Amino acid sequence: MSIEVRIPTILRPYTSGEKLVRAQGVTLEEILNDLELNYPGIGERLIDENGLRRFINIYVNDEDVRFLEGLQSVLGENDSITILPAVAGG
């Protein structure tokens, strides 16, 4: 299943500047793994050994995946993913 993924400005160097890309998978984890296959390096900007990075937000449609099943969230055919880095600081 091919899912549309919206890439934030800061990660577009990995996607040759593309704002919208597609990735294959049923779970968010599979989709992010497929993104990494096509755009090497992007994966570690999203995930670390503890899972989704603290200051990266990923949404399935209008839901923050932290309020769904995280990396195990299951996507349907018409779902889309938005990645947004947190706007945060000290």
Place this chain on the structure above:
Amino acid sequence: MLFGMLEIQRSLVDSIVAHARADHPDEACGVVAGSIESNRPERLVPMVNAVRCPTLYEFDSMDLLRLYREMDDRDEVPVVIYHSHPATQAYPSRTDIMQASEPDAHYVLVSIRETGPDEGPFEFRSFRIVDGEVTEEQIFIQD
């Protein structure tokens, strides 16, 4: 795109400083959106500091999604991302540098350390933060 300077209307500066004072002693934060074409700060969007803290700020994740959707719909970008330092200088902290995620934005810092919530002198400075590197830029305030 012009690097090294920020042109901004005085009314926007006043509103950002007023926001900093209103949220004292917590950090205040927000963006000034502008059209992709002009890349000028036009529309002030004060945000809630979801961590409500004198030394940290973070946009709520759902507010963040709504903000970016709205900017997308309006062909806007976050020209300015601002936050306040209630008790320290208007210079990016280590956390600010580590978490800066908009390489094209002007990061504006407001310090109200001298006056807190009251009227009076403030510091208002603008920076680019790209790959951990901070570059201060000149500010031109337009009346």
